[in-house]
Amino acid sequence: MQVTNAIQEVNRHTIAVLVDNESGVLARVIGLFSGRGYNIESLTVAEVDAGEKLSRITIVTSGTAMIIEQIKNQLRRLVPVHKVHDLTIEGPHVSRELALVKVVGTGDKRVESLRIADIFRARAIDSTNESFVFEVVGATDKVDAFIKLMEPLGLTDVSRTGVVAIARGPNPI
Amino acid sequence: MVHHDTLTGAEILLKALVDQGVEVIFGYPGGAVLPIYDELFKQNRLRHVLVRHEQAAVHAAEGYARSTGKVGCVLVTSGPGATNAVTGLADALCDSVPLVCLTGQVPTHLIGNDAFQEADITGITRPCTKHNYLVKDVNDLAKTVHEAFHVARSGRPGPVLVDLPKDVVQAKGEYQPPSKVKSKYKPQVKGDLKAIEKAVEMIAHAKRPIFYVGGGVVNSGPAACQLMTQFVRMTGYPCTLTLMGLGAIPGSDPLFLGMLGMHGTVEANMAMHDCDLMINIGARFDDRVTGKLDGFSPKSKKIHVDIDPSSINKNVAVDLPIVGDCAHVLEDMIKVWKAKQCRVDEKALKAWWAKIDQWRATNCLSFENSNKIIKPQYAVQRLYELTRHRNPYFCTEVGQHQMWAAQHLKFDLPHHWLTSGGLGTMGYGLPSAMGVQMAHPEALVINIAGEASIQMNIQEMATLVQHRLPVKIVILNNQYLGMVRQWQELIHGGRYSESHMIHHPDFVKLADAFGAVGLRAEKPGEVDEAIKEMIAVDRPVILELRTDASENVFPMIMPGMAHNEMVLGPEDKGRDKPGSEQDGMVLV
Numbered sequence: 019m020q021v022t023n024a025i026q027e028v029n030r031h032t033i034a035v036l037v038d039n040e041s042g043v044l045a046r047v048i049g050l051f052s053g054r055g056y057n058i059e060s061l062t063v064a065e066v067d068a069g070e071k072l073s074r075i076t077i078v079t080s081g082t083a084m085i086i087e088q089i090k091n092q093l094r095r096l097v098p099v100h101k102v103h104d105l106t107i108e109g110p111h112v113s114r115e116l117a118l119v120k121v122v123g124t125g126d127k128r129v130e131s132l133r134i135a136d137i138f139r140a141r142a143i144d145s146t147n148e149s150f151v152f153e154v155v156g157a158t159d160k161v162d163a164f165i166k167l168m169e170p171l172g173l174t175d176v177s178r179t180g181v182v183a184i185a186r187g188p189n190p191i
Numbered sequence: 192m193v194h195h196d197t198l199t200g201a202e203i204l205l206k207a208l209v210d211q212g213v214e215v216i217f218g219y220p221g222g223a224v225l226p227i228y229d230e231l232f233k234q235n236r237l238r239h240v241l242v243r244h245e246q247a248a249v250h251a252a253e254g255y256a257r258s259t260g261k262v263g264c265v266l267v268t269s270g271p272g273a274t275n276a277v278t279g280l281a282d283a284l285c286d287s288v289p290l291v292c293l294t295g296q297v298p299t300h301l302i303g304n305d306a307f308q309e310a311d312i313t314g315i316t317r318p319c320t321k322h323n324y325l326v327k328d329v330n331d332l333a334k335t336v337h338e339a340f341h342v343a344r345s346g347r348p349g350p351v352l353v354d355l356p357k358d359v360v361q362a363k364g365e366y367q368p369p370s371k372v373k374s375k376y377k378p379q380v381k382g383d384l385k386a387i388e389k390a391v392e393m394i395a396h397a398k399r400p401i402f403y404v405g406g407g408v409v410n411s412g413p414a415a416c417q418l419m420t421q422f423v424r425m426t427g428y429p430c431t432l433t434l435m436g437l438g439a440i441p442g443s444d445p446l447f448l449g450m451l452g453m454h455g456t457v458e459a460n461m462a463m464h465d466c467d468l469m470i471n472i473g474a475r476f477d478d479r480v481t482g483k484l485d486g487f488s489p490k491s492k493k494i495h496v497d498i499d500p501s502s503i504n505k506n507v508a509v510d511l512p513i514v515g516d517c518a519h520v521l522e523d524m525i526k527v528w529k530a531k532q533c534r535v536d537e538k539a540l541k542a543w544w545a546k547i548d549q550w551r552a553t554n555c556l557s558f559e560n561s562n563k564i565i566k567p568q569y570a571v572q573r574l575y576e577l578t579r580h581r582n583p584y585f586c587t588e589v590g591q592h593q594m595w596a597a598q599h600l601k602f603d604l605p606h607h608w609l610t611s612g613g614l615g616t617m618g619y620g621l622p623s624a625m626g627v628q629m630a631h632p633e634a635l636v637i638n639i640a641g642e643a644s645i646q647m648n649i650q651e652m653a654t655l656v657q658h659r660l661p662v663k664i665v666i667l668n669n670q671y672l673g674m675v676r677q678w679q680e681l682i683h684g685g686r687y688s689e690s691h692m693i694h695h696p697d698f699v700k701l702a703d704a705f706g707a708v709g710l711r712a713e714k715p716g717e718v719d720e721a722i723k724e725m726i727a728v729d730r731p732v733i734l735e736l737r738t739d740a741s742e743n744v745f746p747m748i749m750p751g752m753a754h755n756e757m758v759l760g761p762e763d764k765g766r767d768k769p770g771s772e773q774d775g776m777v778l779v
């Protein structure tokens with residue numbers, strides 16, 4: 019079969035996975051990615067239904083259309099996996115990330131960091147005379163941009179949650 | 192409060208196994224599973240086969256499962272017992288064999304403490320089982336075991352491991368029967384009817400069709416094999432089978448083109464290459480079959496029926512996927528075909544067969560026989576002719592002998608051919624034959640072996656003798672790791688690096704030492720007598736045939752080559768063609 023460039027094009031996908039919240043399930047998902055050489059750009063997980071003991075995993079990955087299809091089918095093969103949804107192709111969705119960003123410095127740089135934080139609607143959730151910890155929430159691009167701007171202003175540490183995402187509108191997932 | 196029907200974990204376990212229809216357990220005891228063995232001792236519903244190495248227990252369970260369609264059952268101890276079973280589990284995963292492997296584990300309070308004979312076996316086997324469980328509460332035990340059997344046999348079958356801490360099997364709890372357990376695991380078995388209708392239409396309109404049929408049809412069961420044969424015959428279309436699919440349609444059917452792939456026939460590979468419609472039923476486009484991907488059947492539309500969605504569009508993009516169980520889908524296909532009163536294009540089909548007959552005329556499996564030295568192909572042919580009246584089960588080890596067996600035996604019945612295809616595990620044959628014989632005590636069970644592979648699980652001769660399993664082992668002794676030697680000859684300039692085993696045991700004396708019967712033939716003229724003697728004996732036999740060390744398996748698609756670029760034999764110039772190792776068959 020002819021391999022065309024369209025088939026070879028690599029795209030980023032956000033995939034929502036509903037799994038039984040049991041020990042080992044995250045290892046299965048991660049092992050699947052590492053064992054088959056798929057890449058994980060971001061992965062978040064937390065219980066979302068305590069009654070049914072279900073957790074939701076949001077994975078951001080990239081690959082050709084054939085690889086993304088493989089990833090989803092491989093995920094569906096795992097016994098504790100109940101639903102796999104590709105938010106990127108199943109319709110509009112919203113996604114957010116939260117980052118805690120530590121900036122150390124005094125004087126102008128410190129003032130400038132506050133000013134930029136304001137523009138990004140980042141909140142200072144901890145401060146000392148020589149440091150801030152900002153909390154910034156938004157799409158990955160926005161968080162990236164904020165961190166980039168903080169770099170020259172004394173950025174020392176970043177802790178990010180990774181992406182969580184949900185479909186827009188009344189329908190589930 | 193102690194409930195009146197409270198049982199120990201070990202009692203619960205055995206009750207669950209009985210309720211799951213287990214008759215035989217292949218296993219090996221040790222500290223962590225002593226309470227289970229104690230319970231086994233007290234009952235007589237379940238038989239236990241005491242193997243000599245845990246790897247063999249798993250292969251034996253595979254043989255049992257593949258030849259019966261039931262789930263095979265294995266019981267081993269923690270630590271080294273469990274790690275010894277890993278190769279078998281990986282083998283069963285690759286070839287989709289349903290198994291439940293029960294492993295002992297250190298008591299729950301010691302897990303993670305590097306306790307004596309502790310191994311994180313659920314961690315180790317996560318990528319080589321279909322699923323695995325660690326049972327931490329005796330009240331989950333019955334449910335977990337039932338679910339393990341359900342997962343092993345449903346959808347694409349595979350091995351499931353259940354890890355059992357010693358305190359859990361000693362604790363007391365309640366039993367739950369299978370009827371009380373509801374599993375959320377429900378793979379799709381019915382194919383989409385719209386897609387099936389579309390497929391039938393494509394099949395009826397094809398000009399140069401071929402059925403490419405694999406282990407999925409064998410896995411699906413005797414009904415699927417029958418429906419497959421029926422559909423192939425209804426259409427009159429050619430059909431090729433993968434190594435794992437042999438027996439899915441009768442080997443003697445004129446519509447059967449032989450096996451395809453690396454060591455497949457010219458007619459099968461050429462027809463795959465030139466077809467305009469490929470109808471893949473339960474095969475997975477393995478790299479041993481496709482060869483170089485961008486040279487793989489470039490002119491065809493492709494239909495793919497598979498129960499596992501991840502098999503679809505994995506290696507080869509297809510035009511019409513149908514997810515479902517082969518038996519269900521084939522049944523629907525035949526129904527639709529009849530309802531629509533489909534007719535094939537007779538004229539096109541005649542021309543297509545004429546072309547195929549030309550390829551057939553190359554007689555690619557022929558070989559130059561000798562009256563001085565036993566040719567391995569001749570040995571397999573004689574074995575087939577002299578035993579076919581008994582419908583034997585054939586197992587193999589891995590190597591050249593395996594390929595000659597695949598090429599020269601014919602299977603008119605499914606589930607009579609057992610070989611390690613996906614993992615290619617040397618040492619598979621003898622224990623799997625043991626499992627087959629256990630399931631079919633009256634049958635003739637033959638393991639075709641290489642002198643190297645057989646030594647990987649030779650210790651199981653003792654198990655055969657102990658359990659009176661009259662398995663026949665035919666060693667094609669070519670003095671070499673023949674398949675490795677072949678690659679070295681053809682690809683590595685004849686540098687036979689470590690493929691010659693200079694010393695071998697005297698297999699006749701070895702058989703004798705184990706309490707079995709040893710036979711040997713060194714000349715072609717002795718082969719028939721030796722085979723007849725072997726099958727006349729009602730005990731395990733090793734028959735060593737001294738075969739031509741220089742013989743190679745042909746046809747062969749060299750690594751990195753396509754279906755239409757086969758090397759036909761030692762004289763074929765094609766052998767000098769360079770191939771890239773980017774793609775296709777890169778491993779021996």
Ligand SMILES: Cc1cc2nc3c(=O)[nH]c(=O)nc-3n(C[C@H](O)[C@H](O)[C@H](O)COP(=O)(O)OP(=O)(O)OC[C@H]3O[C@@H](n4cnc5c(N)ncnc54)[C@H](O)[C@@H]3O)c2cc1C
Binds near residue numbers: 496613
């Ligand atoms: C030395 C050596 C040489 C080899 N040479 C060759 C060769 O020349 N030719 C060859 O063909 N092989 C060869 N093999 C074997 C090869 O490696 C593969 O194991 C084999 O080709 C796979 O067969 P299959 O496609 O039928 O798939 P299997 O491994 O049998 O897989 C079955 C497929 O069917 C699906 N399935 C399972 N159950 C069902 C069901 N109930 N309904 C629907 N679908 C189902 C599964 O999801 C899977 O996709 C060789 C192996 C060795 C060790």
Ligand SMILES: Cc1ncc(C[n+]2csc(CCOP(=O)(O)OP(=O)(O)O)c2C)c(N)n1
Binds near residue numbers: 589667672674
């Ligand atoms: C466990 C294992 N180790 C190594 C290999 C690689 N290998 C494939 S075939 C083969 C040689 C087999 O020799 P023998 O059993 O004598 O069979 P022959 O090819 O000579 O018929 C080897 C080493 C393998 N398939 N399995």
Ligand SMILES: [Mg+2]
Binds near residue numbers: 590642669670672
């Ligand atoms: Mg050999």
